[in-house]
Amino acid sequence: MPALGRACLILAVGIALYGVVASLYGARARRREWVDSGRRSVYALAGVLTVAFAVLEAAFLRSDFSFEVVAGHSSTTTPIAYRAAALWSSQEGSLLLWVWLLALWSSLILFVTRRRAREVAPYATAVLLGLAAFFAGLAVLMADPFARSSPIPADGVGLNPLLRHPSMMIHPPMLYSGYTLFTVPFAFAVGALITRRLDAEWIAVTRRFALAAWFCLGVGIVLGARWSYVELGWGGYWGWDPVENASLMPWLTGTAFLHSAVIQEKRGMLKVWNVSLVLATGILAVLGTFLVRSGILDSIHAFGASTLGGPFLALIAVMVGGSVALVVSRRAQLRSEHRLDSLASREAAFLLNNLVLIGLCFVILWGTFFPLISEAVTGTKAAVGPPWFDRYIVPLALMLVLLAGIGPVIAWRATSAANLARSFGSPVGVATGLLVVLVAAGVGRPAALAMFCLGAFVAAAVAQEFWRGVGARRAVSGESPSVALAALVRRNRRRYGGYVVHLGIAVLFVGVAASSAFQHARDVRLSPGQSARVGGYDVTYVRPTSRLVGEKISLGAVLDVRRHGRHVATLRPTRGYYPSLDQPGLGAIGRYFDGQATSEVGLKAGPTQDLWTAVEPDLGPLQRFIAAADRRFSNASPDLQGFIIAAIVQRYQDAPPPATFRLIASPLVTWIWIGALIVMAGGIIALWPAPLSLRARARSARAAAPAVSGEPERASA
Amino acid sequence: MDPHRKRQTRLVAALTAALLLAGALIYTSFTASTQAREPSQLARSARAGQSYQLTGRVVPGSIHRLGAALLFRVRDRRGGPSIPIRYTGAVPDPFRDGREVIVDVRREGGVFVGERDSLVTKCPSKFSKAESRQT
Numbered sequence: 141m142p143a144l145g146r147a148c149l150i151l152a153v154g155i156a157l158y159g160v161v162a163s164l165y166g167a168r169a170r171r172r173e174w175v176d177s178g179r180r181s182v183y184a185l186a187g188v189l190t191v192a193f194a195v196l197e198a199a200f201l202r203s204d205f206s207f208e209v210v211a212g213h214s215s216t217t218t219p220i221a222y223r224a225a226a227l228w229s230s231q232e233g234s235l236l237l238w239v240w241l242l243a244l245w246s247s248l249i250l251f252v253t254r255r256r257a258r259e260v261a262p263y264a265t266a267v268l269l270g271l272a273a274f275f276a277g278l279a280v281l282m283a284d285p286f287a288r289s290s291p292i293p294a295d296g297v298g299l300n301p302l303l304r305h306p307s308m309m310i311h312p313p314m315l316y317s318g319y320t321l322f323t324v325p326f327a328f329a330v331g332a333l334i335t336r337r338l339d340a341e342w343i344a345v346t347r348r349f350a351l352a353a354w355f356c357l358g359v360g361i362v363l364g365a366r367w368s369y370v371e372l373g374w375g376g377y378w379g380w381d382p383v384e385n386a387s388l389m390p391w392l393t394g395t396a397f398l399h400s401a402v403i404q405e406k407r408g409m410l411k412v413w414n415v416s417l418v419l420a421t422g423i424l425a426v427l428g429t430f431l432v433r434s435g436i437l438d439s440i441h442a443f444g445a446s447t448l449g450g451p452f453l454a455l456i457a458v459m460v461g462g463s464v465a466l467v468v469s470r471r472a473q474l475r476s477e478h479r480l481d482s483l484a485s486r487e488a489a490f491l492l493n494n495l496v497l498i499g500l501c502f503v504i505l506w507g508t509f510f511p512l513i514s515e516a517v518t519g520t521k522a523a524v525g526p527p528w529f530d531r532y533i534v535p536l537a538l539m540l541v542l543l544a545g546i547g548p549v550i551a552w553r554a555t556s557a558a559n560l561a562r563s564f565g566s567p568v569g570v571a572t573g574l575l576v577v578l579v580a581a582g583v584g585r586p587a588a589l590a591m592f593c594l595g596a597f598v599a600a601a602v603a604q605e606f607w608r609g610v611g612a613r614r615a616v617s618g619e620s621p622s623v624a625l626a627a628l629v630r631r632n633r634r635r636y637g638g639y640v641v642h643l644g645i646a647v648l649f650v651g652v653a654a655s656s657a658f659q660h661a662r663d664v665r666l667s668p669g670q671s672a673r674v675g676g677y678d679v680t681y682v683r684p685t686s687r688l689v690g691e692k693i694s695l696g697a698v699l700d701v702r703r704h705g706r707h708v709a710t711l712r713p714t715r716g717y718y719p720s721l722d723q724p725g726l727g728a729i730g731r732y733f734d735g736q737a738t739s740e741v742g743l744k745a746g747p748t749q750d751l752w753t754a755v756e757p758d759l760g761p762l763q764r765f766i767a768a769a770d771r772r773f774s775n776a777s778p779d780l781q782g783f784i785i786a787a788i789v790q791r792y793q794d795a796p797p798p799a800t801f802r803l804i805a806s807p808l809v810t811w812i813w814i815g816a817l818i819v820m821a822g823g824i825i826a827l828w829p830a831p832l833s834l835r836a837r838a839r840s841a842r843a844a845a846p847a848v849s850g851e852p853e854r855a856s857a
Numbered sequence: 858m859d860p861h862r863k864r865q866t867r868l869v870a871a872l873t874a875a876l877l878l879a880g881a882l883i884y885t886s887f888t889a890s891t892q893a894r895e896p897s898q899l900a901r902s903a904r905a906g907q908s909y910q911l912t913g914r915v916v917p918g919s920i921h922r923l924g925a926a927l928l929f930r931v932r933d934r935r936g937g938p939s940i941p942i943r944y945t946g947a948v949p950d951p952f953r954d955g956r957e958v959i960v961d962v963r964r965e966g967g968v969f970v971g972e973r974d975s976l977v978t979k980c981p982s983k984f985s986k987a988e989s990r991q992t
Contacts (some may be wrong), residue, residue, distance in 0.1 A: 227893075374974075479860070506883075522910070524890045661974075733952065737953065800922070
């Protein structure tokens, strides 16, 4: 089977290279059959990569340790769901996942556009296949997922315990889908620049892919944050780690593009800006993939194989150089068809929103790469921490939320003073009212206060838009409110889906602001019966817990949580210990206590406040028993060793030493996740296909004015 | 004001604002950054009170608890002398013997005191084949 997988990969490289040549030749020589052949080679590529992916996935599910990558990342004791996900925990498997997803999305876009964008599509095909050839080539030459084990081990190393979380099954595929989907608009932008077809057609054909990329990447980022919050034992959801930042940057530029693309579609403006944004987003997506693998920056994430850094740098250099050359050489065709009429217009609000998003991206890029910059400038490697990021991110985030409220209600082209008053009266009134209430209640953190008020402003603005839209429909059709609302959203999915996204972003930022500004955290050492107070909660360590599940030792605590003397929750944080596989010096018993540890947090989540608890048991008093067991039972049968381990674990429960607890009370954390769900709901509304009748009308409009760029296709969004 | 002049004024204002912001960004990043050092460098030349970002590997067998504080030693990735760390705060799950860590420290006498909650342990989760071979 490894031979079949490897053959598929080699075939994939050949198909991709052939497709590049066929597409370019067909486009240059105007030979339709070669263009079609190039497009079909993408379908063939998707086919062979699906076989390769299936071969590797089957090897993981069957625990076929003749595959080196299976032996290194899975085991017979790894639960089956995690065996399936272990494929992308490896460098080799994740590269295969990347190129497979790229081939699938490329096939989809080229199938959808097989009768559209005929001039642009062949070049886009060549770009997509070029990227596929690069990644498949890397897999063949430098990170072979089908390498054979020699000798074949009886069992594998197993999936790293830290990765045994349900998010492992969704988080990486969502991130990779986001990265690979962003290469689709990138490829079509390159095609549009090469062919000088710089009207809005390339935007229209790739719009839904850009939206899907934004959606998938966003979901991946939030899942990562949630995973970090409940699994990694530090109580945070974002740490400005380079790898986290790498996923956020293309999401920010992608968000900017989704807004500015509307202006090009409606007004023929911002053409240079749009192609630059899309090209930057595509490059940042590859940069993100590069950062995870190159090891050039210190990150919480490990980078075992750094040999891929060189090829990635070369690819990024080609992408940056080619993009700049194309934009500069096509600047005459990229002139705007209209000018900005007024600063009090939706165009101006979108432009400002773009500048803020790019500002955010630049700050993050600078902070992420600052260790390299400082080393180049001063000769000394230095890093900036979360306080530096917060100094810039907080004001920019406030501006972003403000604009999320302004954008939906301000008119296109220009707005009169009377219109401004009519549009903003209610939202400003709601925000001002909340400000008065919060100040009266003694809320003292200015940044958080501002974010709460801006969140209310956005919610009121969005509610007003829905209210007015429903009112207008009812006035014409006499429908009931619910029918009118459904019809309104159904006929304008992109617009109203976007408003829902704005609402979700505001809710999410309110959660971030509250949980950052008003968090109470304590590290305490408690014996059973002792209590500690955090954020108004009295937490009592009632008793220790211990369990032996398979190879995992789980030591924890039962915590009684009271507020104002009343019992509110019983929490059971635990710490799981998996046997060490990479420290041969440890004894047969000791390796069960000195291996990888993972936290299962005790969490009381609520609409107003989360109480987050993690425990770190003190294994010190057990060490003499473990050492003695190592001396006496090293060569004992596995059953006897298991009995001894169980006895030591029981010893912990019978005579528990003080344990260290991290207790965090964070207000409104739940609203971060609720905000993210609202954003996802808005994204799904915007992505959902429009009714057939509206799509037919949009097609007629396109057929009537094929070369005109400016007309919107709002309903077909 | 004629439209051309108006556009020019807007452009100049926008560029000036962007330059000022970029200047602030660059200035603050250099002044607010923490120098990254390896244990052998700190053992030679750490100044008392100065904050450093320490990157190194936890010496196996050196981790001990003293009340709420965590005591451990860190050495360069390639080996060499180790330095003692006293740290209080959140300890990431991946932290253990032999792991690479990043922690902000200040020298206080003969000990390096870790800044609260600044300890980052490299997660061996992703692409760890080469890593596990080294350890």
